Amino acid sequence: MANKIPNRQAICDTLLKAAATDKDIVVLCSDSRGSASLTKFADTYPEQFVEMGIAEQDLVSVAAGLASCGKKAFAASPACFLTTRSYEQAKIDCAYSNTNVTLIGISGGVSYGALGMSHHSAQDIAAMSAIPNMRVYLPSDRFQTAKLVEALLRDTKPAYLRVGRNPVEDVYTEDACPFEMDKATVLAEGSDVAIIACGEMVRPALAAAALLNAQGISAGVLDMYCVKPLDREAVLKAARGAKVVLTVEEHAPFGGLGSMVAQVVGEECPRKVKNLSLPDAPVITGTSKEVFAYYGLDAAGIAKSAAQLLANC
Amino acid sequence: MELHELELKSWDLRRDIVEIIMAGGGGHIGGDMSVLNTLLVLYKNHLNITLYTTADPNRDRFVLSKGHAVEALYAVLADCGFLDLVDIKERFSKFGSPYIGHPNNKLPGIEMNSGSLGHGLPVCVGMALAAKRDGRSYRVYTVMGDGELAEGSVWEAAMAASNYQLDNLCAVVDRNRLQISGSTEEVMKQDSQEQRWAAFGWNVISVDGDSIEALDAAFTAAKHHPAQPTVILANTTKGYGSPLMENKASWHHHLPNQEEYRQIIADFAARKEALLNG
Numbered sequence: 001m002a003n004k005i006p007n008r009q010a011i012c013d014t015l016l017k018a019a020a021t022d023k024d025i026v027v028l029c030s031d032s033r034g035s036a037s038l039t040k041f042a043d044t045y046p047e048q049f050v051e052m053g054i055a056e057q058d059l060v061s062v063a064a065g066l067a068s069c070g071k072k073a074f075a076a077s078p079a080c081f082l083t084t085r086s087y088e089q090a091k092i093d094c095a096y097s098n099t100n101v102t103l104i105g106i107s108g109g110v111s112y113g114a115l116g117m118s119h120h121s122a123q124d125i126a127a128m129s130a131i132p133n134m135r136v137y138l139p140s141d142r143f144q145t146a147k148l149v150e151a152l153l154r155d156t157k158p159a160y161l162r163v164g165r166n167p168v169e170d171v172y173t174e175d176a177c178p179f180e181m182d183k184a185t186v187l188a189e190g191s192d193v194a195i196i197a198c199g200e201m202v203r204p205a206l207a208a209a210a211l212l213n214a215q216g217i218s219a220g221v222l223d224m225y226c227v228k229p230l231d232r233e234a235v236l237k238a239a240r241g242a243k244v245v246l247t248v249e250e251h252a253p254f255g256g257l258g259s260m261v262a263q264v265v266g267e268e269c270p271r272k273v274k275n276l277s278l279p280d281a282p283v284i285t286g287t288s289k290e291v292f293a294y295y296g297l298d299a300a301g302i303a304k305s306a307a308q309l310l311a312n313c
Numbered sequence: 314m315e316l317h318e319l320e321l322k323s324w325d326l327r328r329d330i331v332e333i334i335m336a337g338g339g340g341h342i343g344g345d346m347s348v349l350n351t352l353l354v355l356y357k358n359h360l361n362i363t364l365y366t367t368a369d370p371n372r373d374r375f376v377l378s379k380g381h382a383v384e385a386l387y388a389v390l391a392d393c394g395f396l397d398l399v400d401i402k403e404r405f406s407k408f409g410s411p412y413i414g415h416p417n418n419k420l421p422g423i424e425m426n427s428g429s430l431g432h433g434l435p436v437c438v439g440m441a442l443a444a445k446r447d448g449r450s451y452r453v454y455t456v457m458g459d460g461e462l463a464e465g466s467v468w469e470a471a472m473a474a475s476n477y478q479l480d481n482l483c484a485v486v487d488r489n490r491l492q493i494s495g496s497t498e499e500v501m502k503q504d505s506q507e508q509r510w511a512a513f514g515w516n517v518i519s520v521d522g523d524s525i526e527a528l529d530a531a532f533t534a535a536k537h538h539p540a541q542p543t544v545i546l547a548n549t550t551k552g553y554g555s556p557l558m559e560n561k562a563s564w565h566h567h568l569p570n571q572e573e574y575r576q577i578i579a580d581f582a583a584r585k586e587a588l589l590n591g
Contacts, residue, residue, distance in 0.1 A: 053472070061438075088432075092426060097426045
């Protein structure tokens, strides 16, 4: 049966559970508690919830102020606004001042589909990764999201976490979700193509690997939920064991996972690296599923790109 | 600290500021001079922070939002024992120095990094909110410039502070009426500040911001005002203390030449002498 729980719901469930005993957790929203699936948190722990109104700059700075006084601040807002309108607040008040703030970018990538470019966040990985002392995480499913939030609750450094709006097919199960902070998860090993994906592109990448294997192409899959700090060791191991590398991300072609992987592979074990991403252009109108299919970001498209890459190497 | 002593100290710290700037090869001297008395009164008579309580959860919080006036903050922090004035003078703005041209929280006594305008008040809203949620009695202070009030983020925070009735928050506007391009009224009109803050639900106190006595009374009054945050509109003189630089926008960021330096120091000494002679 298809999963009906979006990753944003997994964030709320994890925070709800932790907030029962940890009174330093504070969640902030910018009129976004519904779209962030945080209404239940706001209703259950109103003394640990702060509504900032539609004021994203204030959202981030206030979170930093709370964190500087010992709070574990989680500020949730649509990724498109959070990472660009509040960019300087993330840079100075979170990263530079080193405050314990987790920025939660909801409805990331092209989740908002037909709402257009104003609501797409295809720049967030590039923007946030360029800030010193800011970490960037894109979990692939609800189980990994929960593990990631649990890990973020245990540390005190700033981070950016991006999730999509809709439920995505599970990559893991409740009992089988291997997770080590800042270490990629090897989902499959392959000697022809190493597919490195992040966020909600991991599940179609895994499906693509099955299609490739059926064609006699050995495809490995790496779940690089930790885009920054990138797990260099895992990238190099996967690249060394394969002939070509294909990266897959719901992001603009510049400054995201593909750029970072190409940088590492180019430095240490040159291989042909192709970056499968959204275009450097306003994205076509449609649901995210339609958009992914159009740009070849679904299982069939990923498999096709991988096979072509291998054929031309 | 007795107000008369503070007034005398103010002239010594002005000299320290100019010497820091001379040693570092430049600084925001005009704004340092207008904001100094605010910082001095706050640190000496109102903030409950010492070098030994910088991690105490009950300490008062201060964020210098107009971070470019960092030389004034360094001078006050040195006088309060947080920093070493000799070390500051040796290393300010030098390669690898911790004494950057804007506040950074790797130095004792500095809570948050600043430098980009419009950040201090929102951060302080978070700090004040944390006190309310935790039932702590500490107070939170920030100092902004008047040109800074053109930043939209200031007003997002002003809105939130009154929404959450943060009566433990006190903001000061260093109203020296000059910014880098000239008069604030020419760059972007600010003259209706009393009405603007009141409309946002704040308690407004307008004072002579060069007067230590008036500032001290304003901070005391703010502490006793319930249910609303307080803004102190400190009407100050940019470059206060020497006619050479008073009310001159060109002294916003400036390195005095030797002749100017000697004149400024002499002016400060004369003002202190006049105070001593009653």
